[in-house]
Amino acid sequence: MMPHEPLTCDAIQTALLETDWDQGQRDRFARILAHAADCPACRKALADYDRLRATIGMPSESAEPALGWDAFQHRLADYLEETAAQTAAWQPRPRILPFLRIAALAASVALAAIGWGLYARSAGSRPVATVSGMTTETPTNPSSANLRFTDQEIAQQVRAFDQVSASFDERASWMLTGEHTSDVGLAPAPLTMRTRLLLLRLTVLKNDAIVSNADLVVVAGQTAELTVPITSGHNLRYHIGTTAGDNPRLSLWAELLKLNQPSEALAAIATSLQARPGDVLNAGQMVTSAGEYQIKIAFSRASSAEPK
Amino acid sequence: MNGREAPDIYWKSLLAEQIARHSRLFFRLAYGVLRDAHAAEDVCQQALLKAWQQRDSIRDAGALRPWIARVVVNESLRIARRRKTEQKVHADCRQQAEMHHGGPEPLLRPVVEEALTQLAEPVRLVVVLRTMNGLKGNEVADLLGCSASEVSRRLHEGLSRLRELLIDVQVEA
Numbered sequence: 002m003m004p005h006e007p008l009t010c011d012a013i014q015t016a017l018l019e020t021d022w023d024q025g026q027r028d029r030f031a032r033i034l035a036h037a038a039d040c041p042a043c044r045k046a047l048a049d050y051d052r053l054r055a056t057i058g059m060p061s062e063s064a065e066p067a068l069g070w071d072a073f074q075h076r077l078a079d080y081l082e083e084t085a086a087q088t089a090a091w092q093p094r095p096r097i098l099p100f101l102r103i104a105a106l107a108a109s110v111a112l113a114a115i116g117w118g119l120y121a122r123s124a125g126s127r128p129v130a131t132v133s134g135m136t137t138e139t140p141t142n143p144s145s146a147n148l149r150f151t152d153q154e155i156a157q158q159v160r161a162f163d164q165v166s167a168s169f170d171e172r173a174s175w176m177l178t179g180e181h182t183s184d185v186g187l188a189p190a191p192l193t194m195r196t197r198l199l200l201l202r203l204t205v206l207k208n209d210a211i212v213s214n215a216d217l218v219v220v221a222g223q224t225a226e227l228t229v230p231i232t233s234g235h236n237l238r239y240h241i242g243t244t245a246g247d248n249p250r251l252s253l254w255a256e257l258l259k260l261n262q263p264s265e266a267l268a269a270i271a272t273s274l275q276a277r278p279g280d281v282l283n284a285g286q287m288v289t290s291a292g293e294y295q296i297k298i299a300f301s302r303a304s305s306a307e308p309k
Numbered sequence: 310m311n312g313r314e315a316p317d318i319y320w321k322s323l324l325a326e327q328i329a330r331h332s333r334l335f336f337r338l339a340y341g342v343l344r345d346a347h348a349a350e351d352v353c354q355q356a357l358l359k360a361w362q363q364r365d366s367i368r369d370a371g372a373l374r375p376w377i378a379r380v381v382v383n384e385s386l387r388i389a390r391r392r393k394t395e396q397k398v399h400a401d402c403r404q405q406a407e408m409h410h411g412g413p414e415p416l417l418r419p420v421v422e423e424a425l426t427q428l429a430e431p432v433r434l435v436v437v438l439r440t441m442n443g444l445k446g447n448e449v450a451d452l453l454g455c456s457a458s459e460v461s462r463r464l465h466e467g468l469s470r471l472r473e474l475l476i477d478v479q480v481e482a
């Protein structure tokens with residue numbers, strides 16, 4: 002309110018609303034207070050705002066977190082670190098087209114259940130990586146026979162892929178299931194010729210102990226880009242290309258990534274493999290200062306149901 | 310870069326920056342409503358979690374501070390409202406709550422908190438930031454990304470509504 006503005010009740014009551022209600026403001030609004038002394042309506046307005054102020058007024062400036070500001074900031078920073086690490090390790094977000102998000106929500110629920118179910122059923126028949134807080138390694142030293150797909154596992158994987166693919170209007174080009182991860186890749190259009198499926202069991206060993214195990218089902222001729230967590234606190238990003246022939250070729254690019262710095266690769270391998278059903282292929286080794294990582298791929302293939 | 314395109318590492322660094330620069334503000338926003346340091350800390354943590362979970366839907370990373378502030382205020386009011394309900398149910402606790410809140414009319418505070426939740430969010434935020442947290446008009450404008458005159462308008466609207474409510478309560482009493 003300007004110093005020479007007429008003192009109407011409307012102007013005063015508006016000014017009362019706009020004050021910061023501290024004593025300094027009160028002094029500046031001496032004219033208002035003088036008016037209010039003689040005006041019942043404005044006096045009432047002032048009393049009401051004083052009452053509101055007393056009720057919901059400002060807290061003490063000295064209010065601070067229970068253990069001080071530093072501890073509070075550390076708590077939040079630690080919480081963020083923990084939350085982000087959990088997300089990166091356990092919940093890789095599918096890279097899917099925006100218009101498929103709703104379908105993806107429904108399918109991802111099914112995929113998570115299928116992934117868990119597949120591992121729960123097959124864990125007893127072959128060595129698996131034991132994950133506890135992403136730090137524990139279990140020295141299992143698996144034989145090749147233990148890594149191969151059984152007929153029952155192949156049937157389960159194909160059935161699961163068909164279910165997931167149906168949820169995505171037959172666009173699924175690959176499906177990943179593991180103990181702590183699941184993901185799906187989508188083609189831009191339905192795959193009408195997807196009757197041949199390739200099954201790849203991606204096993205990573207560190208110093209002869211399994212640190213990661215995940216199963217990939219991919220339509221022959223398609224490419225999969227996926228990330229799998231490993232128990233040493235890293236992620237392994239795969240780029241796997243396939244061909245559609247009777248004895249398909251696999252091209253593999255794998256990068257070992259820090260959990261919190263996904264743009265920084267600690268090591269990588271690139272190879273091309275000829276695969277026959279029942280093979281357990283040695284895809285290569287990555288040597289880091291923390292140890293030696295070996296990638297093995299058990300291969301099989303199957304036929305899927307015709308798309309409806 | 311918007312939320313959909315940004316990688317997690319980008320959001321993590323953005324949120325870490327918010328913690329380093331604005332955690333005091335977020336705490337005071339929550340404390341202004343709740344008057345409880347432990348609860349205010351929890352609200353800040355929840356707001357951080359919500360920001361992380363919804364990072365894909367936050368279109369403008371530059372607007373993260375007002376986004377978190379809004380979550381802090383709304384979550385604080387939600388808790389205050391829940392406390393009011395609990396206090397109704399547990400009559401024995403009511404007297405203690407009144408003593409905790411202090412002030413000349415402790416019974417009125419839950420009524421005002423309830424009324425605050427009925428205001429439109431843009432108006433509610435301004436009222437809470439100006440009256441419960443003591444931020445100046447230009448500080449609120451900066452925080453919410455609007456003009457100072459818009460802050461005045463919203464404050465006027467919100468306080469007028471609260472005053473009407475106060476009069477209603479007096480009449481009922």
